[in-house]
Amino acid sequence: MAKINDNLLETLIKRIDGLVAAFEKASVAEYIELYRQPRRLLYLNFLSGLVRGFGIAVGFTAVGATFLYVLGKIASLNLPIIGRFVAEITRIVEVELHRLP
Numbered sequence: 001m002a003k004i005n006d007n008l009l010e011t012l013i014k015r016i017d018g019l020v021a022a023f024e025k026a027s028v029a030e031y032i033e034l035y036r037q038p039r040r041l042l043y044l045n046f047l048s049g050l051v052r053g054f055g056i057a058v059g060f061t062a063v064g065a066t067f068l069y070v071l072g073k074i075a076s077l078n079l080p081i082i083g084r085f086v087a088e089i090t091r092i093v094e095v096e097l098h099r100l101p
Contacts, residue, residue, distance in 0.1 A: 023029075034041050075086040 034044075071086060074082050
């Protein structure tokens with residue numbers, strides 16, 4: 001019985017060491033400290049939201065510009081179907097621009 005308890009104790013110690021290492025690796029202490037300071041948590045979340053929004057805006061602009069560039073190159077090839085499509089898009093954009101005050 002003592003040998004089983006010793007083996008059980010060794011196994012438990014190894015598992016507890018593994019859990020401690022996992023908690024340290026996951027930075028649980030830093031998360032707990034962050035939740036204890038609500039102002040800092042709000043500040044960091046605000047900054048991350050700003051950066052995320054800026055990244056989305058820049059990314060959308062880059063993708064949109066690339067799309068318009070490729071569309072312009074395709075339009076310059078004077079393909080009948082694509083040319084009508086580009087002409088329709090151009091007409092819609094011009095109509096919407098004239099509606100603006």
